Amino acid sequence: xxxxxxxxxxxxxxxxxxxxxxxxxxxxxxxxxxxxxxxxxxxxxxxxxxxxxxxxxxxxxxxxxxxxxxxxxxxxxxxxxxxxxxxxxxxxxxxxxxxxxx
Numbered sequence: 001x002x003x004x005x006x007x008x009x010x011x012x013x014x015x016x017x018x019x020x021x022x023x024x025x026x027x028x029x030x031x032x033x034x035x036x037x038x039x040x041x042x043x044x045x046x047x048x049x050x051x052x053x054x055x056x057x058x059x060x061x062x063x064x065x066x067x068x069x070x071x072x073x074x075x076x077x078x079x080x081x082x083x084x085x086x087x088x089x090x091x092x093x094x095x096x097x098x099x100x101x102x
Contacts, residue, residue, distance in 0.1 A: 043083040081096075
C-alpha cells in the first residue's frame with residue numbers, strides 16, 4: 001500500500017501592496033503570490049467587507065497576480081486583506097493600511 005501525504009494543497013500566501021503615494025484616494029491594490037500552490041480565485045476585503053472577486057488561472061507553482069482599482073475614496077484610513085482560494089482551502093494575506101489625506 002502507498003500512502004501520500006499532501007502538505008501544501010491550500011494556496012500559498014499572497015503579498016499586498018498599493019501605489020497611493022500621493023494619498024489622493026485613487027490607487028491600485030496589487031496582489032502578488034510569487035511561488036507556491038496557486039489559487040483559483042482572489043478576494044479583496046476593505047475594512048472587512050468584500051469589494052472584489054476575480055477568477056485566477058492556476059499554474060502551480062508559478063506566480064500569480066491580480067489588481068483592484070480603487071477610485072474616489074474619501075479622506076480616511078482603509079485596511080485591505082486578500083484571500084487566495086482553491087479546492088483545498090483559503091489563505092489570507094497580511095493586511096495593509098492605506099491613508100487618504102486629500
